[in-house]
Amino acid sequence: MADKGLNDLFKDTLRDVYYAEKQVLKSLPKMERAANAEEVKQAFRTHLKQTEGQIERLEKVFGMIDLTPRGRKCEAIDGILKEGDSVAEDYADTAALDAGLIAAAQAVEHYEITRYGTLRRWAKMLGMDEAASLLEQTLTEESETDDLLTQIADAGANKEALAEAKGDS
Numbered sequence: 001m002a003d004k005g006l007n008d009l010f011k012d013t014l015r016d017v018y019y020a021e022k023q024v025l026k027s028l029p030k031m032e033r034a035a036n037a038e039e040v041k042q043a044f045r046t047h048l049k050q051t052e053g054q055i056e057r058l059e060k061v062f063g064m065i066d067l068t069p070r071g072r073k074c075e076a077i078d079g080i081l082k083e084g085d086s087v088a089e090d091y092a093d094t095a096a097l098d099a100g101l102i103a104a105a106q107a108v109e110h111y112e113i114t115r116y117g118t119l120r121r122w123a124k125m126l127g128m129d130e131a132a133s134l135l136e137q138t139l140t141e142e143s144e145t146d147d148l149l150t151q152i153a154d155a156g157a158n159k160e161a162l163a164e165a166k167g168d169s
Contacts (some may be wrong), residue, residue: 002011003155006122006125006126007126008124009122010074010119010123010126011065011067012072013115013118013119013122014058014061014062014067014119015066015070015071015072016071016072016115017058017068017069017074017076017112017115017116018058018062018069018072019072019073019074019077020056020071020074020076020111020115021051021054021058021112022053022055022071023074023077023078023081023134024051024077024081024087024112025048025051025052025055027045027081027084027085027108028045028048028051029044029048030085030088031044031084031088031101031104031105032044032045032048032136033074034088034092034097034101034103035097035098035151035157036095036097036098037098037157039152039156040098040102040152040157041046043105043145043148043149043152044105046145047105047145050141050145053141054138054141054142057086057134057135057137057138058138060134061123061128061131061134061135064130064131065077065127065131068078074109076111076147077108077111078109080104080107080108081104081108083104083107084101084104084105084107084108086102087100087103087104088100088101094161094164095160095161095163095164096160096161096164097158098160098161099153099157099160099161100161102149102152102153102157103153105145105149106149106150109142109143109145109146109149110146112138113139113142113143113146116135116138116139116142117139120132120135120139123135133135
């Protein structure tokens, strides 16, 4: 077996997150359609546009290292998105739906935050400062999206789910 190093790990992880972003891009319209509150729908629409830009940045990073943009199947993101689909199905027509969709979206964000944080760190170590900068932009967006989803959940979705559970709605 050939020796593999950090550069190989960087490339494999880049392919992983590229696959993940492509899957998220497919999933966000379904989450938007499933959501009840307009604010939640809008958050998913906004993140869809961000995801398109994130994919473009990843493609630039691929170009910087002379790789064809290609995803590598990621069981983790597939599982997280499948859980989100289950929430949409299991909680349809309930006040808990939006809280569940937000939680599922945040699971995606947290996965992406770990991947982009790691990729940025490795890019710096490998002397890929421009790639690190692009990855930092995406990391910032993912963190901002996570914060926005928390605000939406705290301002309404979680309270509505709790009120329904208590029979107050």
